[in-house]
Amino acid sequence: MDPTQLTIAEASRAIADGSLSPVALTEAYLDRIAALDGELHSYVLVLRDQAIDAARSLAGRPRQGALHGIPIGLKDIYKTRGIRTTAGSRRYLDHTPDQDAETWVRLRGAGAILLGKQETHEFAIGGPDFTLPFAPSRNPWNTAHYPAGSSSGTAVAVAAGLCAAGMGSDTGGSIRGPAAYCGIVGLKPTYGRVSRRGVFPLSYTLDHCGPLTRTVEDCAIMMAALAGYDPQDPASADVPVPDYRVALTSRLDGIRIGVIRHFHEHDAVAAFGPDSAPSAAYTAAFDAACHTLEALGARLVDVKLSPLIDYLDANRLIMLAEAYALHEQDFRERPQDFGHHMFARIALGAFLTAADYVEAMRQRRELCVEFARALDGIDVMVSANSTGPAPPIDAIPTYSTFERASYTGPYNLTGSPALSVPIGFEGGLPLAFQIAGKPFDEAGVMRVGHAFEQATDYHRQRPPIAAPLPGRS
Amino acid sequence: MADQTISSERFAVLVEQAGLKLTPEQFAELHDGYRFVQRMQRVVRRARDRAAEPAHIFVHPRAERP
Numbered sequence: 001m002d003p004t005q006l007t008i009a010e011a012s013r014a015i016a017d018g019s020l021s022p023v024a025l026t027e028a029y030l031d032r033i034a035a036l037d038g039e040l041h042s043y044v045l046v047l048r049d050q051a052i053d054a055a056r057s058l059a060g061r062p063r064q065g066a067l068h069g070i071p072i073g074l075k076d077i078y079k080t081r082g083i084r085t086t087a088g089s090r091r092y093l094d095h096t097p098d099q100d101a102e103t104w105v106r107l108r109g110a111g112a113i114l115l116g117k118q119e120t121h122e123f124a125i126g127g128p129d130f131t132l133p134f135a136p137s138r139n140p141w142n143t144a145h146y147p148a149g150s151s152s153g154t155a156v157a158v159a160a161g162l163c164a165a166g167m168g169s170d171t172g173g174s175i176r177g178p179a180a181y182c183g184i185v186g187l188k189p190t191y192g193r194v195s196r197r198g199v200f201p202l203s204y205t206l207d208h209c210g211p212l213t214r215t216v217e218d219c220a221i222m223m224a225a226l227a228g229y230d231p232q233d234p235a236s237a238d239v240p241v242p243d244y245r246v247a248l249t250s251r252l253d254g255i256r257i258g259v260i261r262h263f264h265e266h267d268a269v270a271a272f273g274p275d276s277a278p279s280a281a282y283t284a285a286f287d288a289a290c291h292t293l294e295a296l297g298a299r300l301v302d303v304k305l306s307p308l309i310d311y312l313d314a315n316r317l318i319m320l321a322e323a324y325a326l327h328e329q330d331f332r333e334r335p336q337d338f339g340h341h342m343f344a345r346i347a348l349g350a351f352l353t354a355a356d357y358v359e360a361m362r363q364r365r366e367l368c369v370e371f372a373r374a375l376d377g378i379d380v381m382v383s384a385n386s387t388g389p390a391p392p393i394d395a396i397p398t399y400s401t402f403e404r405a406s407y408t409g410p411y412n413l414t415g416s417p418a419l420s421v422p423i424g425f426e427g428g429l430p431l432a433f434q435i436a437g438k439p440f441d442e443a444g445v446m447r448v449g450h451a452f453e454q455a456t457d458y459h460r461q462r463p464p465i466a467a468p469l470p471g472r473s
Numbered sequence: 474m475a476d477q478t479i480s481s482e483r484f485a486v487l488v489e490q491a492g493l494k495l496t497p498e499q500f501a502e503l504h505d506g507y508r509f510v511q512r513m514q515r516v517v518r519r520a521r522d523r524a525a526e527p528a529h530i531f532v533h534p535r536a537e538r539p
Contacts, residue, residue, distance in 0.1 A: 205528075309516055310516060313512065313513040313516035313517060314516070314517055316509075316513055317513040317514075317516075317517055320510075320513075331493060332492045332493060332494070335493070335494070335495075335499075343499070344499070344502050344503065344506060345506075347493060347499075347503055348503065348506050348507065348509065348510050350487075350488075350491035350493060351487050351491065351507060351510050352510060352513075352514075356513070356514055356517065356518070358527055359517045359518050359519075360513075360517040361527030361528050361529060362517075362521055362525050362526065362527045362528075363516075363517045363519075364527065364528040365525070365526060365527055365528035365529075366521075366525065368528055398502060398506070399505075399506050399509060402506070402509035402512075403509070
């Protein structure tokens with residue numbers, strides 16, 4: 001059997017009972033990367049020798065942690081000591097950090113093996129950009145299509161079976177967007193739950209680090225290693241971490257779920273025009289997913305919030321202001337070091353005023369309060385993710401970030417935990433929705449996502465390219 | 474949707490104030506993109522009570538330590 005077909009949970013059991021070795025699992029992933037990544041472009045650096053050495057060092061040893069012998073990847077904005085970390089930019093093309101990101105320290109401590117660094121939009125915002133040193137990743141369901149970003153390489157690698165899981169970052173949807181288009185699970189944890197130390201920032205008050213996995217159970221396993229206080233991350237929160245896997249159940253009796261329909265049924269077209277209308281297939285898939293949650297015992301209630309654009313444009317303005325402040329000096333002194341999309345998008349931050357930023361932060365507080373009140377008496381919210389299948393990769397405009405509706409940004413603004421879970425397909429490409437929750441209730445969010453998975457089979461469907469290599473089935 | 478409402482001449486002043494040195498292509502693209510800045514400004518600038526403070530702290534309850 002090809003061990004790369006196993007989830008983390010399944011591979012961990014096989015490693016624990018001795019039927020699978022970390023070396024065999026790591027070599028199987030490396031073989032797949034060698035055979036398939038020339039088409040997918042999900043890795044910018046493959047660490048073959050280091051990965052095999054790490055796997056050998058674990059073989060036969062007592063279980064080190066929840067990820068003992070599990071091969072993973074890191075978006076190339078996660079700093080890795082002695083290993084090139086480029087942020088997808090010519091600006092850092094030869095950058096080799098002398099420290100590891102705190103998240104990688106924790107994952108390695110739990111026994112994870114690093115297969116390599118994965119393609120990212122430049123500084124987690126500029127992509128897909130064919131002018132960058134690394135080719136944009138391709139959607140494994142159809143390589144002519146966009147996998148979304150900015151954690152594109154990681155999502156593609158997880159979906160295509162080129163790693164068991166990976167780490168992305170999310171400032172306006174950069175974990176959940178790629179998870180949706182690639183048909184996998186992506187979690188943006190609560191702001192402060194997972195350390196951002198040692199990860200290239202895009203926007204200090206909106207950035208989140210989180211996992212991309214094939215199942216919600218795998219997400220819970222990753223979170224067991226990742227979650228927790230980091231005194232050296234200024235935004236880290238000292239809040240107890242529960243046992244996430246214990247919270248996973250197959251029923252939702254007694255759970256109250258708020259459904260935010262107006263974001264995709266009304267607000268998107270009202271603010272962004274008919275191009276942002278959800279597809280008929282998406283609307284049907286979203287409604288069917290809600291019915292599934294009801295059938296699992298949950299009680300659903302419609303929730304009305306402020307218009308989607310109030311959340312989105314506050315999020316986008318804050319992101320532009322904070323990102324421009326980070327890159328201002330380089331934009332003035334070495335603009336040639338940046339790709340087209342990164343420069344064109346973030347340079348717009350030069351034209352904002354201090355008052356604009358303060359007003360956006362005032363609006364943010366109002367919307368955070370509104371969302372917290374809406375959750376009173378409700379366990380989680382569900383809302384749309386990308387409301388149609390992935391578009392062709394050569395059809396993404398420079399200002400796609402600003403001219404189309406997005407459904408992920410509201411939860412960066414509020415800092416809420418938000419999980420993307422597959423809910424169907426359209427034209428052979430995946431569709432997804434989001435489950436969002438109260439601060440630090442990743443367990444509640446994952447509980448609903450896991451129960452939904454147990455009642456459906458979307459997460460078990462894999463792209464054809466994820467099939468075992470010849471002779472490995 | 475966002476509409477263009479700034480002249481090239483006025484936008485050139487903003488670019489100069491920002492200290493950016495743009496190629497003609499970059500100038501044209503950012504000039505076009507400026508409509509999104511204007512939309513964002515319209516969305517967040519509204520009448521508020523003076524006591525409506527910004528979201529400026531991100532401190533969460535600390536766990537009890539032994």
